[in-house]
Amino acid sequence: MDDQLASRGTARRTWPLYAAGFTTAFGAHGIAANLGQGDPDLQGSVLYLGLLLALYDGAEVVLKPVFGTLSDRIGARPVLLGGLVAFAAASALFVWARDPGLLWVARLGQGAAASAFSPAASALVARLNPRGGHGRAFGSYGFFKSIGYTAGPLLGGALVWAGGLTLLFGVLAALAVGVTVWAAAAVPSVPPLPRARQTVVDLVRGLANGAFLRPVAALAAATAALSAGVGFLPLSGASSGLTPVVTGAMISAPAASAAFVQPWAGRSLDAGRITVRAGLSAGLGVTGAGLAVAALPGAVPLLPAAVLIGVGTGLITPLAFTALAASTPPEHLGRTMGTAELGRELGDAGGPLLVAAVAAALTLGWGYLALALVVVLLAVPSAIAVDR
Numbered sequence: 001m002d003d004q005l006a007s008r009g010t011a012r013r014t015w016p017l018y019a020a021g022f023t024t025a026f027g028a029h030g031i032a033a034n035l036g037q038g039d040p041d042l043q044g045s046v047l048y049l050g051l052l053l054a055l056y057d058g059a060e061v062v063l064k065p066v067f068g069t070l071s072d073r074i075g076a077r078p079v080l081l082g083g084l085v086a087f088a089a090a091s092a093l094f095v096w097a098r099d100p101g102l103l104w105v106a107r108l109g110q111g112a113a114a115s116a117f118s119p120a121a122s123a124l125v126a127r128l129n130p131r132g133g134h135g136r137a138f139g140s141y142g143f144f145k146s147i148g149y150t151a152g153p154l155l156g157g158a159l160v161w162a163g164g165l166t167l168l169f170g171v172l173a174a175l176a177v178g179v180t181v182w183a184a185a186a187v188p189s190v191p192p193l194p195r196a197r198q199t200v201v202d203l204v205r206g207l208a209n210g211a212f213l214r215p216v217a218a219l220a221a222a223t224a225a226l227s228a229g230v231g232f233l234p235l236s237g238a239s240s241g242l243t244p245v246v247t248g249a250m251i252s253a254p255a256a257s258a259a260f261v262q263p264w265a266g267r268s269l270d271a272g273r274i275t276v277r278a279g280l281s282a283g284l285g286v287t288g289a290g291l292a293v294a295a296l297p298g299a300v301p302l303l304p305a306a307v308l309i310g311v312g313t314g315l316i317t318p319l320a321f322t323a324l325a326a327s328t329p330p331e332h333l334g335r336t337m338g339t340a341e342l343g344r345e346l347g348d349a350g351g352p353l354l355v356a357a358v359a360a361a362l363t364l365g366w367g368y369l370a371l372a373l374v375v376v377l378l379a380v381p382s383a384i385a386v387d388r
Helices: 003-008 011-032 046-074 076-097 100-127 131-186 200-207 210-239 244-271 276-294 302-327 330-361 364-383
Strands: none
Touching: 011 046, 011 076, 011 100, 011 131, 046 076, 046 100, 046 330, 076 100, 076 131, 076 330, 100 131, 100 302, 100 330, 131 244, 131 302, 210 244, 210 276, 210 302, 210 330, 210 364, 244 276, 244 302, 276 302, 276 364, 302 330, 330 364
16 A cells, blocks of 8 residues: 555545445345335246346446456546446436336446445555554444445335335435545545556466465355355244244344454454454354354254354454455555455355255255355465465
8 A cells, every 4th residue: 555645544534435335235235135025026026036136246246346447547536436426326216217117227227336336445445544554444344334234124124114115215325425425525536556567367367366365265255154144044043933033133143243343353453463364264264163053953053153154254354355455556456356346246146056056955954064164164275374
């Protein structure tokens, strides 16, 4: 990170970036958890509902590396602001049209917009804070994203109950507008840095480097476990006779646990109380243990399993992003953050797919154990990584 910008990194200038992180998380989970409740037609069309759920993540998988690279070329601030404006416009489109047939357009637009402002926000978090404060900064950024993931299903459900999907999209539009104005006023212009000419071979070599692959693999594993837990723990709870209220708490428990662990993990890293190597290994171990606990019979292990998955994810996320920022030249931060987010999206899709495939052949418990094995095995290369 360039020293001149490090001295200008203040809480006042990074708070809008945290708000942007909350916006993308709240938009992703708030709508995804309540699509079926907000439109009666979707309840009878599992295929269309699945398509709508996939559009947001699909757009992010394709576009996050693209917008991350763009932020390196033209500056992260205009990409951040443009993405927030586009998110507000996509949300407002559905409110204005009030046409369920346009739901897929609004959802795709939101996903594309989040693909722009999410990696740009991550890059700005790194550039506006000194290297010695990256752990704390990314811990705070992850905290607000986790709060968005936690509040999305709950607050989104309340909004849909009160006014349908139109009210939820309207609140998202207003939120994005508010964050845009705040960011425009508080986030300073961060000019793009001169970049050395890179060939395709140079790019591939950089992305294949262990300093990049190890943190991204840890992020993908954590996201895979979190996604599988959110998707399948309620199913395990229901089959054990738990009420919808309790299974609903299981959806929020991993994200809530991660939210409160991330700031502590980031501060501990900056203070030298933990290292990237030890933190990533411990986080993967705890996450794998949570999945293994979920495989135990009965309802009692499920809530502790959800908490353990969240704690492990909370350890991994700020440490991995701090390691990525430390190993990346400042002029390529946007590309790195965008590609790292791609790894998380692949984990988001791959974790539930692995659990479902094994569960279809055996049982859901074996599905949890299969993913736990993958997560724990990834702790080995993390354990031999070079510390920051």
